[in-house]
Amino acid sequence: MAIPFPVHIPFIAGLGCELQRFADGEAEITLDVEDRHTNSFSVAHGGLQMTLMDVAMAHAARSRNLDQPDGGPGLVTIEMKTSFMRPAQGRIRVIGSVLHTTASMAFTEARVLDAHDRLCAHATGTFKFLRALPVGDREVKPLARHAGSD
16 A cells, blocks of 8 residues: 655656655555656656666665654765666566665665566665755755655
């Protein structure tokens, strides 16, 4: 059963994916791949898979800070390396997990699995914990939280 994403990410909301698990350094996202998610070979677009792995890894890292006020800081991607093994089709599961954290960074990995639990793609990612994101010359953007997510 899907659970609400703890922060509002408009781009992700538009994809139609669901957060299934978010605890103890792990996160799982599912998506039924539709035509709008595919490339010219009619399989899940690589950019879609990379996006879902990025979000799963970030949520895995955030899940380590749920005991902090407002669920802890947000994260930004510093680096991500992806390998594709096979085409992804149908219902896919994306599982992110934490490998190591420091006070300011999280080192993570993610896997895209097809309906037969075959590995379709793998990524590693490095994330920086941030309470706010400075943009432009002086403006600071706070983390967008869902109403009632505290």
